Amino acid sequence: xxxxxxxxxxxxxxxxxxxxxxxxxxxxxxxxxxxxxxxxxxxxxxxxxxxxxxxxxxxxxxxxxxxxxxxxxxxxxxxxxxxxxxxxxxxxxxxxxxxxxxxxxxxxxxxxxxxxxxxxxxxxxxxxxxxxxxxxxxxxxxxxxxxxxxxxxxxxxxxxxxxxxxxxxxxxxxxxxxxxxxxxxxxxxxxxxxxxxxxxxxxxxxxxxxxxxxxxxxxxxxxxxxxxxxxxxxxxxxxxxxxxxxxxxxxxxxxxxxxxxxxxxxxxxxxxxxxxxxxxxxxxxxxxxxxxxxxxxxxxxxxxxxxxxxxxxxxxxxxxxxxxxxxxxxxxxxxxxxxxxxxxxxxxxxxxxxxxxxxxxxxxxxxxxxxxxxxxxxxxxxxxxxxxxxxxxxxxxxxxxxxxxxxxxxxxxxxxxxxxxxxxxxxxxxxxxxxxxxxxxxxxxxxxxxxxxxxxxxxxxxxxxxxxxxxxxxxxxxxxxxxxxxxxxxxxxxxxxxxxxxxxxxxxxxxxxxxxxxx
Amino acid sequence: xxxxxxxxxxxxxxxxxxxxxxxxxxxxxxxxxxxxxxxxxxxxxxxxxxxxxxxxxxxxxxxxxxxxxxxxxxxxxxxxxxxxxxxxxxxxxxxxxxxxxxxxxxxxxxxxxxxxxxxxxxxxxxxxxxxxxxxxxxxxxxxxxxxxxxxxxxxxxxxxxxxxxxxxxxxxxxxxxxxxxxxxxxxxxxxxxxxxxxxxxxxxxxxxxxxxxxxxxxxxxxxxxxxxxxxxxxxxxxxxxxxxxxxxxxxxxxxxxxxxxxxxxxxxxxxxxxxxxxxxxxxxxxxxxxxxxxxxxxxxxxxxxxxxxxxxxxxxxxxxxxxxxxxxxxxxxxxxxxxxxxxxxxxxxxxxxxxxxxxxxxxxxxxxxxxxxxxxxxxxxxxxxxxxxxxxxxxxxxxxxxxxxxxxxxxxxxxxxxxxxxxxxxxxx
Numbered sequence: 001x002x003x004x005x006x007x008x009x010x011x012x013x014x015x016x017x018x019x020x021x022x023x024x025x026x027x028x029x030x031x032x033x034x035x036x037x038x039x040x041x042x043x044x045x046x047x048x049x050x051x052x053x054x055x056x057x058x059x060x061x062x063x064x065x066x067x068x069x070x071x072x073x074x075x076x077x078x079x080x081x082x083x084x085x086x087x088x089x090x091x092x093x094x095x096x097x098x099x100x101x102x103x104x105x106x107x108x109x110x111x112x113x114x115x116x117x118x119x120x121x122x123x124x125x126x127x128x129x130x131x132x133x134x135x136x137x138x139x140x141x142x143x144x145x146x147x148x149x150x151x152x153x154x155x156x157x158x159x160x161x162x163x164x165x166x167x168x169x170x171x172x173x174x175x176x177x178x179x180x181x182x183x184x185x186x187x188x189x190x191x192x193x194x195x196x197x198x199x200x201x202x203x204x205x206x207x208x209x210x211x212x213x214x215x216x217x218x219x220x221x222x223x224x225x226x227x228x229x230x231x232x233x234x235x236x237x238x239x240x241x242x243x244x245x246x247x248x249x250x251x252x253x254x255x256x257x258x259x260x261x262x263x264x265x266x267x268x269x270x271x272x273x274x275x276x277x278x279x280x281x282x283x284x285x286x287x288x289x290x291x292x293x294x295x296x297x298x299x300x301x302x303x304x305x306x307x308x309x310x311x312x313x314x315x316x317x318x319x320x321x322x323x324x325x326x327x328x329x330x331x332x333x334x335x336x337x338x339x340x341x342x343x344x345x346x347x348x349x350x351x352x353x354x355x356x357x358x359x360x361x362x363x364x365x366x367x368x369x370x371x372x373x374x375x376x377x378x379x380x381x382x383x384x385x386x387x388x389x390x391x392x393x394x395x396x397x398x399x400x401x402x403x404x405x406x407x408x409x410x411x412x413x414x415x416x417x418x419x420x421x422x423x424x425x426x427x428x429x430x431x432x433x434x435x436x437x438x439x440x441x442x443x444x445x446x447x448x449x450x451x452x453x454x455x456x457x458x459x460x461x462x463x464x465x466x467x468x469x470x471x472x473x474x475x476x477x478x479x480x481x482x483x484x485x486x487x488x489x490x491x492x493x494x495x496x497x498x499x500x501x502x503x504x505x506x507x508x509x510x511x512x513x514x515x516x517x518x519x
Numbered sequence: 520x521x522x523x524x525x526x527x528x529x530x531x532x533x534x535x536x537x538x539x540x541x542x543x544x545x546x547x548x549x550x551x552x553x554x555x556x557x558x559x560x561x562x563x564x565x566x567x568x569x570x571x572x573x574x575x576x577x578x579x580x581x582x583x584x585x586x587x588x589x590x591x592x593x594x595x596x597x598x599x600x601x602x603x604x605x606x607x608x609x610x611x612x613x614x615x616x617x618x619x620x621x622x623x624x625x626x627x628x629x630x631x632x633x634x635x636x637x638x639x640x641x642x643x644x645x646x647x648x649x650x651x652x653x654x655x656x657x658x659x660x661x662x663x664x665x666x667x668x669x670x671x672x673x674x675x676x677x678x679x680x681x682x683x684x685x686x687x688x689x690x691x692x693x694x695x696x697x698x699x700x701x702x703x704x705x706x707x708x709x710x711x712x713x714x715x716x717x718x719x720x721x722x723x724x725x726x727x728x729x730x731x732x733x734x735x736x737x738x739x740x741x742x743x744x745x746x747x748x749x750x751x752x753x754x755x756x757x758x759x760x761x762x763x764x765x766x767x768x769x770x771x772x773x774x775x776x777x778x779x780x781x782x783x784x785x786x787x788x789x790x791x792x793x794x795x796x797x798x799x800x801x802x803x804x805x806x807x808x809x810x811x812x813x814x815x816x817x818x819x820x821x822x823x824x825x826x827x828x829x830x831x832x833x834x835x836x837x838x839x840x841x842x843x844x845x846x847x848x849x850x851x852x853x854x855x856x857x858x859x860x861x862x863x864x865x866x867x868x869x870x871x872x873x874x875x876x877x878x879x880x881x882x883x884x885x886x887x888x889x890x891x892x893x894x895x896x897x898x899x900x901x902x903x904x905x906x907x908x909x910x911x912x913x914x915x916x917x918x919x920x921x922x923x924x925x926x927x928x929x930x931x932x933x934x935x936x937x938x939x940x941x942x943x944x945x946x947x948x
Contacts, residue, residue, distance in 0.1 A: 001609035010574040035547025035666025040896025050903030095569040096633035
């Protein structure tokens with residue numbers, strides 16, 4: 001039993017619904033109690049979908065238990081097949097249905113339905129949403145393609161030189177982060193390399209489309225959370241190479257181009273494929289103030305790793321924390337964190353993330369909807385870079401995260417919450433101006449974050465352990481440091497005092513610490 | 520004394536009534552926690568369930584993480600289900616953690632869910648054991664909000680019902696009034712002023728703003744429902760000697776007037792005095808409703824089952840706003856609490872109890888009403904087909920009861936229609 005306040009991921013059957021909702025001509029019959037239909041609103045409210053996801057829920061109640069739940073499954077299957085006429089009917093249990101063991105998959109296979117059935121096992125008590133999405137996509141692809149598989153060990157036929165090379169974009173889904181726009185951006189990028197996109201799946205694909213997957217020369221593993229399993233099966237079964245660079249940020253986009261060119265044996269000049277304004281925007285002098293800004297990154301695995309690279313190499317930030325809620329990606333994130341000299345934070349406990357942010361006092365947080373709330377509470381600027389995200393993170397405008405335009409979007413989105421360069425300088429100099437001071441917040445953002453400041457949350461509070469005491473003069477001096485760096489100054493000074501065995505912090509201690517940490 | 524004080528009531532809806540069984544698109548009772556934890560400010564709700572339960576509550580609540588919430592889920596894992604971990608011991612540990620963390624909590628509700636019900640985890644016994652352990656620190660009890668037993672607003676009914684046994688006994692010569700069902704703080708304040716003016720003393724709102732705020736109950740207790748989803752609690756209070764006053768719900772000018780009149784009558788308040796007290800707010804409410812009438816009059820509305828508020832809302836809209844009602848869908852029809860409403864409903868409105876989603880949606884598509892009241896999962900799907908909607912959870916989350924909210928209530932229904940008139944983009948016609 002695990003105490004949970006907020007959950008980063010839904011249960012695995014929500015992942016199955018995401019696959020069904022992303023596709024055309026599939027239907028999911030979910031054996032589930034009354035109430036599980038709440039999942040519809042994730043799509044219709046958060047992503048403003050104009051249709052219910054293609055799911056029929058059995059919605060059994062207590063009175064049905066023990067007698068008629070299996071019958072409800074069969075009826076729902078027949079009605080779904082009849083009403084929606086899908087090309088494929090998927091069948092799964094939600095958590096409660098798993099306990100009553102009606103085996104809807106077996107019932108479906110035995111019900112002589114006029115449609116191919118793919119039964120799913122969702123492992124509700126050990127797994128979560130992304131796993132459910134990955135497993136569903138894999139079962140669907142395998143179920144539809146295994147009959148086409150060549151005998152093991154067969155050579156993959158070489159592409160006719162007259163046929164343009166093509167790849168599949170695998171992984172993008174509904175309720176993924178900016179998948180809608182990333183697909184457009186990456187397709188555009190590939191086209192400018194002379195590469196066609198054969199199938200995009202699951203987003204927008206029909207089961208018939210999936211059957212065309214082996215026609216492409218390679219698979220782009222665009223959202224590994226969803227497509228890892230499928231890409232490796234396709235690699236094993238059809239000998240299709242997997243392109244695994246996530247093209248997020250300027251450098252990664254170029255790496256992606258190189259990887260695609262190598263996989264397809266193309267002669268490509270990377271510089272000619274496209275360009276982004278990010279490198280120049282980052283070099284222009286206005287961006288100097290971004291240098292060494294301490295950022296905390298927490299997201300799903302692929303967005304966390306990609307964002308850390310952009311943050312350090314392309315924005316000039318210092319990555320002070322890196323983590324993920326996704327245990328399936330823990331190994332990759334741990335390895336990435338090592339490159340930044342960090343130990344990765346692998347947890348799906350929101351409170352642990354909050355404690356870490358509070359401890360690190362970063363100047364910026366790149367995270368999910370959860371971290372947006374944590375940052376708001378602590379008065380720290382934040383940009384959302386990953387699911388789970390709320391309705392405002394499914395914008396009307398074109399806003400990819402990947403490719404060269406995606407790099408532009410990242411630059412803008414991450415700079416926007418920060419106080420502008422010259423404004424920051426003036427706040428350092430004259431912080432007592434009655435109209436223009438740091439408690440007002442960035443001048444272009446209204447009063448966002450003011451609540452936390454007004455309440456004098458953590459940055460102004462005394463440390464919990466009474467080991468180090470601030471002399472009142474030192475405390476006053478600390479308050480002269482602008483809000484957005486005060487937390488860091490407090491933390492560094494206390495650490496300095498502790499390391500030097502001091503029990504009281506005087507004004508000189510503050511400046512000694514400043515000198516100590518300035519190198 | 521009969522246990523139900525009836526004024527003008529009807530047992531049955533006079534119009535056509537059918538029952539449907541099939542796919543139901545309603546929340547489960549856990550959803551009630553979203554408003555209960557805000558209303559009862561020192562209570563904590565610990566759902567014992569699955570990740571689905573946790574995900575449901577945060578999704579239905581719109582992920583409003585501004586502080587650590589006063590609810591959480593103890594998520595059952597495979598170890599718990601396989602019997603490798605003793606659920607009671609695990610619960611003991613989790614509750615210990617929670618209580619250590621949240622010092623301001625005076626009341627802990629263990630909330631049963633679909634999985635906990637199916638594995639027959641006895642939360643009442645667990646609560647009793649935990650109570651012994653935390654005797655002087657926090658009051659602990661259990662109720663079920665599971666989807667197999669409750670829909671949406673019924674969670675509140677189960678929660679309140681679970682506390683009825685704790686209510687102190689009312690002295691033999693004493694009288695009091697229990698206003699049953701969560702109302703917003705401002706509605707409570709307005710109602711208290713009117714009860715004062717009517718000289719009705721000893722009024723308790725249940726649930727109150729704190730968990731310890733429990734009314735006494737006994738022979739001298741009268742109960743009036745402020746919400747239509749509190750039938751089981753009403754029955755439990757009747758069992759303890761209380762009388763239920765039947766009335767329409769305090770929605771709209773007429774509903775609010777009839778509601779206060781029913782209470783006043785039960786208390787034997789002089790009818791002239793009642794008239795005098797209610798006249799000013801009643802006229803003000805009528806003026807406020809009339810502002811929206813031009814938008815609403817002659818329009819047709821369709822209710823899909825969701826919050827249990829469908830019947831009183833249909834009554835308010837047909838009686839006071841001139842809407843035609845196509846169909847009233849309701850998750851279930853509790854005749855005890857709906858008595859005061861039925862006589863006021865238009866005779867010919869079909870009422871459907873239960874749900875079979877796809878055929879129900881087909882009826883909406885065929886009828887193409889001007890406005891459909893439905894759950895959040897369905898609203899955008901209908902909007903994209905050119906059908907205006909009002910999502911019903913807003914009716915539960917907004918202060919809509921009483922004279923001074925009557926205009927706001929009409930406004931909630933007028934707004935989608937007004938928006939349709941304003942917008943020059945994306946026309947569906």
